[in-house]
Amino acid sequence: MSAWRGRAAGVALALALFGAAATLQVARDRIYSREQAQNRAFLYVQSPAVLRRLALSFDALAADVYWIRALQHYGGDRLSRDGRQRYQLLYPLLDLTTSLDPYFTIAYRFGAIFLSEGYPGGPGRPDLAVALLKKGISSQPDNWRYYHDIAFVHYWQFQDTRTAAEWFRLARKQPDAPTWLEPVAASMLIEGGDRESARIVLQQILNSPEPWLQQMARRSLLQLDALDFLDRSIRPVIARNPPPPGTPYSWQWLVGRGAFPGIPIDPANVPFEIDPATGTVSVSPRSPLFPMPRIGSPQ
Amino acid sequence: MFGLFIAIFIGIGLVSKEVERRSIYSLLSKPISRPQFIVGKYAGLVLTLAANVAVMTVALYAVLGYLTYIQTPAARSAWDAPGVDPRLLEAIGLIFVELMIVTAIALFFSTFSTPLLAAALTFGLFIVGHFNTDLKNFDKIVDSLPAVWLARGVYHTVPDFSAFDIKTEVVHGLPVAAGYIGTTVGYGFAYIAALLVVSVLVFARRDFK
Numbered sequence: 001m002s003a004w005r006g007r008a009a010g011v012a013l014a015l016a017l018f019g020a021a022a023t024l025q026v027a028r029d030r031i032y033s034r035e036q037a038q039n040r041a042f043l044y045v046q047s048p049a050v051l052r053r054l055a056l057s058f059d060a061l062a063a064d065v066y067w068i069r070a071l072q073h074y075g076g077d078r079l080s081r082d083g084r085q086r087y088q089l090l091y092p093l094l095d096l097t098t099s100l101d102p103y104f105t106i107a108y109r110f111g112a113i114f115l116s117e118g119y120p121g122g123p124g125r126p127d128l129a130v131a132l133l134k135k136g137i138s139s140q141p142d143n144w145r146y147y148h149d150i151a152f153v154h155y156w157q158f159q160d161t162r163t164a165a166e167w168f169r170l171a172r173k174q175p176d177a178p179t180w181l182e183p184v185a186a187s188m189l190i191e192g193g194d195r196e197s198a199r200i201v202l203q204q205i206l207n208s209p210e211p212w213l214q215q216m217a218r219r220s221l222l223q224l225d226a227l228d229f230l231d232r233s234i235r236p237v238i239a240r241n242p243p244p245p246g247t248p249y250s251w252q253w254l255v256g257r258g259a260f261p262g263i264p265i266d267p268a269n270v271p272f273e274i275d276p277a278t279g280t281v282s283v284s285p286r287s288p289l290f291p292m293p294r295i296g297s298p299q
Numbered sequence: 300m301f302g303l304f305i306a307i308f309i310g311i312g313l314v315s316k317e318v319e320r321r322s323i324y325s326l327l328s329k330p331i332s333r334p335q336f337i338v339g340k341y342a343g344l345v346l347t348l349a350a351n352v353a354v355m356t357v358a359l360y361a362v363l364g365y366l367t368y369i370q371t372p373a374a375r376s377a378w379d380a381p382g383v384d385p386r387l388l389e390a391i392g393l394i395f396v397e398l399m400i401v402t403a404i405a406l407f408f409s410t411f412s413t414p415l416l417a418a419a420l421t422f423g424l425f426i427v428g429h430f431n432t433d434l435k436n437f438d439k440i441v442d443s444l445p446a447v448w449l450a451r452g453v454y455h456t457v458p459d460f461s462a463f464d465i466k467t468e469v470v471h472g473l474p475v476a477a478g479y480i481g482t483t484v485g486y487g488f489a490y491i492a493a494l495l496v497v498s499v500l501v502f503a504r505r506d507f508k
Contacts, residue, residue, distance in 0.1 A: 010499065014497045017492045020493075028483060
């Protein structure tokens with residue numbers, strides 16, 4: 001009986017001590033916040049050269065560890081609800097990862113996406129994203145994906161369609177690059193308003209052995225013709241012939257006034273449409289040229 | 300790290316080796332109770348650790364003193380904290396209490412398991428304990444209330460080693476409140492006492508026939 005009591009007392013004492021430890025833990029956490037120190041993210045070894053030596057022959061393993069750390073750093077900062085999104089270690093971690101394993105394609109590509117995301121979803125550093133991808137190109141110059149990703153960074157983040165088109169065309173020149181890169185480059189040029197360059201690219205695509213590419217290039221060239229026709233021959237005429245107040249814009253009114261010999265048609269032989277309120281002319285949704293590419297002003 | 304290895308690899312053999320060599324019979328036949336045996340073993344290893352930590356502290360200060368001496372005043376002025384900083388003793392003190400907890404854990408596992416298993420379990424708890432802050436902050440990234448409560452429960456159950464690591468604050472000259480150190484040390488001692496009581500309870504029930 002006394003042995004049983006002794007054990008019960010021992011268990012009670014142990015529970016009381018664990019309870020005391022937890023109480024002290026809770027009290028400490030409430031009174032003494034370590035936010036400042038805990039929020040300071042540290043990366044003690046920042047030199048890729050030093051780290052490569054420290055990793056001995058376990059470079060690839062260390063690269064995996066740093067990649068996981070980069071993911072945790074990005075995810076932790078992105079999901080944190082205390083407004084501490086700073087991502088200050090993201091690029092150094094990605095730099096270390098890709099220095100330890102220069103063929104870590106995923107780290108280059110996803111790392112660039114993380115870096116180029118605008119704040120607070122990311123650090124908003126497309127310049128570093130491009131730098132990381134160029135580092136990837138230096139180790140794998142034949143990998144078209146890096147060129148393609150740089151093009152996307154220029155398109156989405158810098159909104160520089162002309163540079164994006166150049167990188168898409170560079171991507172297309174790499175071995176095993178998919179054929180659709182060239183049309184994408186042409187689309188970029190059209191969107192950037194560089195219709196002449198787009199025409200040259202599309203003419204080259206017409207020589208492609210793949211029928212679907214030729215068809216796409218023909219359609220894009222017709223769209224460019226439609227855009228040129230709208231800009232040169234239709235819009236200026238409408239601007240010179242505004243209807244009297246209270247009268248809507250219409251082809252009938254413009255033709256009746258003698259501004260046009262008939263209802264203008266697009267290169268696919270479908271009449272253009274005019275907005276009665278604003279007079280804006282566009283390709284008809286019934287036209288095979290619809291939808292038209294997003295466009296910038298012609299250069 | 301040396302202290303950690305000493306704490307784990309000597310701690311795990313404290314009881315099991317006595318049983319394995321059968322020297323436990325001659326020890327327990329003396330006027331030593333089982334609780335005294337456990338506490339005595341623990342105190343002996345803690346004193347060994349204290350000697351180890353003291354020697355390494357002296358060596359650390361000697362190295363820091365030399366490095367401070369060879370640096371230019373301009374370089375020293377860029378440091379967040381002085382090279383030979385007495386506040387390092389706060390960090391070292393907490394490291395020592397942390398090692399005391401590791402020793403208590405190793406001793407606890409040593410009372411009922413093999414040395415290999417005890418080493419694995421102690422090392423595992425040491426690693427988990429250092430990620431404890433993530434469990435505490437689980438609610439910041441997870442919406443599920445049961446998951447948050449589970450994480451909070453684990454946070455209070457496993458040793459909170461991350462709290463003993465104030466190296467970052469000391470090295471970068473950030474303030475560490477005396478109350479923080481006091482509550483953390485108090486937490487450590489309560490946790491050690493609880494582990495020793497459980498170790499005594501387990502050891503008291505062991506049959507060495």
